[in-house]
Amino acid sequence: MQDVTIQQMWETYKNIHSHAPNSYEACAFGDSPEMADELAQLVLAGNWKKDSNNV
DSSP: OOOOOHHHHHHHHHHHOTTSOSOOOOOOSSSSHHHHHHHHHHHHHTOOOOOOOOO
């Protein structure tokens, strides 16, 4: 994977998808940077089960 910034990735996306807004919002999973990294690795590895609980 190339080392690109989030802004570069967004600009590339906008070039492909003309309907994309000019701004974006980013968020992370988990309650710490370490957990966010661990969960992101699961997503990238395809080991993430999509689930949601409404409490």
